[in-house]
Amino acid sequence: MQPLPVRHWLEPAEENRRFLLLDGAQCESLDELLKQLHGIADSEIQLFDGLLADGSGNASVWLHQLQAGVDVANLLVWLGGKVKSFGALTFIDTALSEGELSQRLMRRLDARFPNGKEFLARFYDGRVLPWLVNVMTQEQRNAFLGIGCEWWFVTHAHVWDVLILTAPQEDLYDPPLQLDDTQRRQLLADTYPYTLIDHFRLVDEDLLDRVPRNDQYRFIRGCMRVGENYGIHDGKRVVMICTWALLLGEGFHQTPDWVLRLEDFLEGRRTARDIGNEVWPVVESWD
Known part of the structure; x- marks a missing residue:
């Protein structure tokens, strides 16, 4: 702390x-x-x-x-x-x-x-x-x-x-x-970044701390907006968007390849594992 x-x-x-x-x-x-x-x-x-x-x-x-x-x-x-x-x-x-x-x-x-x-x-x-x-x-x-x-x-x-x-x-x-419903949705959207921060703090604090702690809320909220732009709202897939942003930088989604990946991710044509294997292919070594 x-x-x-x-x-x-x-x-x-x-x-x-x-x-x-x-x-x-x-x-x-x-x-x-x-x-x-x-x-x-x-x-x-x-x-x-x-x-x-x-x-x-x-x-x-x-x-x-x-x-x-x-x-x-x-x-x-x-x-x-x-x-x-x-x-x-x-x-x-x-x-x-x-x-x-x-x-x-x-x-x-x-x-x-x-x-x-x-x-x-x-x-x-x-x-x-x-x-x-x-x-x-x-x-x-x-x-x-x-x-x-x-x-x-x-x-x-x-x-x-x-x-x-x-x-x-x-x-x-x-x-x-x-x-009312509008207030409820806004409150949930504004406070959910803290749930995601707590999640990453628990499962991979080093990954989260690639972003300065006083900037983590803004960073995670931005990842949520990326998901919203693609119609992605469920928690597990939002976590994956945050993970990719932490690994690649918050502008990762702007390249043509990632636009296609995120569209496929939304439509179920590719899973998070499929995307991970494509971006970070496993290279076998016989050494």
């Missing part, structure tokens, strides 16, 4: 408190991490219990009110070795009490697709947060962000960015968050 991005952190305004929102699914040794955070947090509240039944993982989400004067830059250096990805943590500056903030955040967890299927609005994942807010209507956004002053997160380009919040005395948000 790379060190978390650096920025100059000012103390929150006098009337505000700073909270750390922590996604347990993206943390190493969560229980030990929580114990160590006790020393710098005035309080902690579990937004929901994500402990797996067999104890093999813990996707719980925690809200910590940091003590006044905590050096966030030093905290990030320490946290850098304890998180699996930069989406594990975000910071919220707000004048709301920890109880009121936690209640408002919990009300924002419930979401629903047009077909009635319910899902978790994963705003606590800093990778998802900006894309989720981006697909909302202005009315949805105004209500959803009514939790404070500022919400800091790490972008796909590995720099800190902020959402400007409001904090009405009465929470105007009316759950659940309801996304």
